[in-house]
Amino acid sequence: MAGAEIERLIRLLAKLPGLGPRSARRAALHMVKHKDRTMAPLARAMTEAVEKVGACSLCGNVDTADPCGICTDPRRDPAVLCVVEEVGDLWAMERAAVFRGRYHVLGGTLSALDGVGPDELRIPALERRASEPAVGEVILATNATVEGQTTGHYIADRLADAGVRVTALAHGVPVGGELDYLDDGTLTAAMKARRAL
Numbered sequence: 566m567a568g569a570e571i572e573r574l575i576r577l578l579a580k581l582p583g584l585g586p587r588s589a590r591r592a593a594l595h596m597v598k599h600k601d602r603t604m605a606p607l608a609r610a611m612t613e614a615v616e617k618v619g620a621c622s623l624c625g626n627v628d629t630a631d632p633c634g635i636c637t638d639p640r641r642d643p644a645v646l647c648v649v650e651e652v653g654d655l656w657a658m659e660r661a662a663v664f665r666g667r668y669h670v671l672g673g674t675l676s677a678l679d680g681v682g683p684d685e686l687r688i689p690a691l692e693r694r695a696s697e698p699a700v701g702e703v704i705l706a707t708n709a710t711v712e713g714q715t716t717g718h719y720i721a722d723r724l725a726d727a728g729v730r731v732t733a734l735a736h737g738v739p740v741g742g743e744l745d746y747l748d749d750g751t752l753t754a755a756m757k758a759r760r761a762l
Contacts, residue, residue, distance in 0.1 A: 574597075619631060626655055626670060644666070646691075648705050649706050649707070650708055656745070672685075672686050674686075674708075674712035674716040675715055695727045702730040706734050735758030735759055738751065
C-alpha cells in the first residue's frame with residue numbers, strides 16, 4: 566500500500582471533478598513516477614495560481630487582474646452582457662469566439678433544495694450592471710437544465726423593468742446540456758439564434 570503522503574495526494578485528486586478514486590490513483594502514480602516532468606511543474610503552477618488568481622469584482626471571471634482582461638478590453642461591446650452560470654461556461658463561449666461583449670458569471674443556479682437563492686448568486690450585481698445606461702441587452706446563456714432555465718426565467722422577470730432587451734440562447738443547446746461540454750458549432754448556432762423572453 567502507498568505511504569501517507571501518496572494517499573493524501575490521491576484523496577485530494579479524487580476531489581477534482583471527473584476524477585474518481587481509481588482515476589486519482591492512476592494520476593497520482595503517473596505524477597510520482599514522473600516527478601520532474603509533471604509533479605514539480607504542477608506544484609509550481611498551483612502555488613502561483615493560489616497567489617495570483619482571483620475572481621473579477623465586475624463579472625466574476627477568474628484572472629490574475631481585477632478587473633479581468635475581458636472587462637478591461639476596449640474592443641469588447643459594453644452594451645451587451647452575456648450571463649453564464651459558471652466560469653467554465655464563459656470559457657466555452659470564448660473558445661467558440663461568437664461573443665464580443667462582456668460577461669456576468671452567476672456562480673451557480675437557483676436551487677431551493679440546496680438553499681441557493683438570488684443573494685447566494687451574483688443576481689443583485691447583475692441587476693445593478695443591467696441598469697447602467699451603457700447596457701442595452703442581456704443575453705441569458707444559462708444551461709438548458711431545469712435549474713438553468715428556472716434561473717434564466719427568474720432573471721428575465723427581475724430585469725423586466727430595467728429598460729434592457731433580455732434574450733436567451735436558442736434551443737440549439739440540447740435540454741440537459743451544459744455549455745462547457747458543447748462543440749463550437751452548436752454554441753455558434755445557439756448564439757446567432759437567440760430570442761427575446
